[in-house]
Amino acid sequence: MAASTTSLRAGRMSLALTSTIPCNDVPFLSPQRIPPAVPQEDPCSWYKPPARRLQDALQECADIDQELKVLETSGHSRVGSFAKPFAMKPKTATKLQNSRGNEELKDLGDDDEDTSSDPFIDQFYDEQGRTLSEQLLCGRMRVLALVKLIHGQHSISKAHAELELGETYARMNLWKQAELHASCAASLLREIEISSQKEKGATGRQKERxxxxxxxxxxxxxxxxxxxxxxxxxxxxxxxxxxxxxxxxxxxxxxxxxxxxxxxxxxxxxxxxxxxxxxxxxxxxxxxxxxxxxxxxxxxxxxxxxxxxxxxxxxxxxxxxxxxxxxxxxxxxxxxxxxxxxxxxxxxxxxxxxxxxxxxxxxxxxxxxxxxxxxxxxxxxxxxxxxxxDDDSKFDDSPPALLGRVKLLLSRVYLRRGQLEEAVRYVEAAVIAREKLDADCSDLVQFYLVAAEAQARRGRQLRVLGQQARRDRAEKWLQSTEGSRHLRSRALEEVELASGTGHPLLSRKEAEARARTVLIRELTLSPPPSTLSANRMGGDCEASARSLMDEALESCNRAWELQERHFGRDHVTTAAVHVSLAQAHLLRSINEDRASADEAKEAAREAQHCFIAAIDIYENACSGTVPASAFLRLELAKLYQQDQLKLDKACSEYELVGRFFATFSSEFAGCESTKRECTALALDAFRQWITLSRSGRTTSLDDQRLVLEEMHNVSVNGYGEFSIEACQSAAELARMLHRIATSREGRLEPQSEIQDKLRAATKLLRSATYIAESLLGANDRRSRKYRKDANEIESTMRSTRAGEQEDGGGHEWLTI
Structure with missing residues (x-):
């Protein structure tokens, strides 16, 4: 039995040794490089084969990409350099080694480290202070280098790595580098396709055997x-x-x-x-x-x-x-x-x-x-x-799938550059190529959303070009004989209208100017006369614009169907489909003529519904308001602001957004970039609230004072007490206190409360004057204005307590 087993093994080994025809070719691998036995690898060895390093780099990129997608979906990546402190103390390698080797030294090392008030520094940044986006970019660069080393310069893996690196640059808004790597991937894929077609004919018969x-x-x-x-x-x-x-x-x-x-x-x-x-x-x-x-x-x-x-x-x-x-x-x-x-x-x-x-x-x-x-x-x-x-569709590395992604990336590049015609052409080709592979794939959602954006913006551009063409054609027609006759008759009508209302008679130049303005507006909005009907370039542009707008809405609907089928209506990524649909409706409602004013209002209402649906999805999925939903509330407030009947809703949205970003700024007090960005957003929202409340007169002065106090606290916490922003907010709050104290309702309050408000206003203006003089100079316009306002409030305070006995007989009112 042992002899038979040995013979079987010998026969088995002879298969590998004898399954080749002897030849005198020199092998590419020297015998010294292949030892006769498996060497015992040192477990402490630092060397890793390139393939093992490539797998580690790919896994690292996948982990970072997953974390970064969470920040991008919730909108945190849009708030400055998220969670990045103003100054960081990098960890040294010696300290890291000591912390791994000895627990006592680790405790001592922790005490020496820079304690930051930011609880997210270890989660969103590495030891060198790089953001997640920078870490992902470095990882993609390392993957590309290893792929070149392992798979060579002409391989599908290199094209895939180039594409991934280009997409990472695009996520960081570095579009020039993104286009460079996308172009490299496209040219490489075309070369691979040509060479594969040649090899298919040469080796097809051998493979069939x-x-x-x-x-x-x-x-x-x-x-x-x-x-x-x-x-x-x-x-x-x-x-x-x-x-x-x-x-x-x-x-x-x-x-x-x-x-x-x-x-x-x-x-x-x-x-x-x-x-x-x-x-x-x-x-x-x-x-x-x-x-x-x-x-x-x-x-x-x-x-x-x-x-x-x-x-x-x-x-x-x-x-x-x-x-x-x-x-x-x-x-x-x-x-x-x-x-x-x-x-x-x-x-x-x-x-x-x-x-x-x-x-x-x-x-x-x-x-x-x-x-x-x-x-x-x-x-x-x-x-x-x-x-x-289940995950194979997400990582389809076939050349047609990669070429579709390359076209999608190039479309996004052209979209950011403003080359809308090229963007539409590339994204339509990308959608067709991806649909041929799998028309029910969830990856098509991103293709449809980019197509909707490109088509909507191109439609908006064509509408503007069509209106400009009609305007140019109308001006040219007014210079003709028939146009001059219409211009003179309209100028006479303007003169008659002016004389009938009792106004001074118009000169010929003024009457013709008014008549020209009216005729150009009418010819731009309505169909031109028969003389202009021969060349309707503007009409063709507007017809193409309407067609592209319809295609944009159709792309959004397709994306919605796929998203609902694969992920459901309440998934957080479904909110992006609602946002794209809202943007398409907004672009459709801009620059509509009078004949389609009702369509523009309907488009604006649809956009509001889409924004509300996206906000609900974000807040339900994230258990509360997040930066993504706050930014959408800003857009919703702007839409409400355009309707006089919805100013109250606009005010409530601005107030909610301002308080959210104020709270967000205080949570990231140790992160300068995030704190300042949130502070600016909160102040802008509060200013919009103040503007609407003053124009609508629907809020009291006390409500405005509370908002101004919040603005002052946000400015001090976000920019510092000794800053121009804090100076301006203090001056605005002081003026509001002075206005309340001198108003009709304020005079009915007790004298002590009036004095407290005036005293607080004086203190705020004095501090604002000191800050302005220190930062801007004593002769600056703002410094003089603050000083003047402070003196006026002090004089008002003295006049309100004239005849009363001063406590202690002091001279606090005296200004030297």
Missing amino acids: GNLLRLALEFCYEAQCDETARGRVSADDLQTLLSKHGDAGSRNQLLAAVFERDMLEKAFASNQTLHWQKLLLRLEEISEEMHQHLTFVSARLPPGVAQMLIALFVSLDTAEDGIVPFHTFLDRLQTANTDLSNRKSSAVSYIRGLCATLQRVLNRVCYHSLTWTEILTLGAHSNLQLPLN
């Missing part, structure tokens, strides 16, 4: 990924699958003999099921046809590749059982690929493709060992169909 073994291997991998099968296959299922592809067996009689019923029964013996890798090993032992097929395949490998693969396989197969560790084999092969990355030959291309295919199999199948049959089959069939899971 091994289709039967490829189908069997796909069946085995699917069984391995199946939790119920656990990698075990049956002869009946395998033969049923292969019988469906009879044409594949007719092209290769050797493989057809391997998978005949008698051969499979001999391999399975008395077992009903067998593990797929054990089945491959038994077929290698008992099938002479399998041995001949593998010899045929290895003989057609590029020069030197067969010898290198055999040497690597034999060095790792220390147990002589025909299998090698998957991870170790792939690491060694990727190391060899890295050493040969600067060369350009068919051998380097083959090794690079084999590494990529093995990495795909390892990531999806996750099996620990590898056979000689798998190596040769995967090297010959890089387009192996692997079992799909």
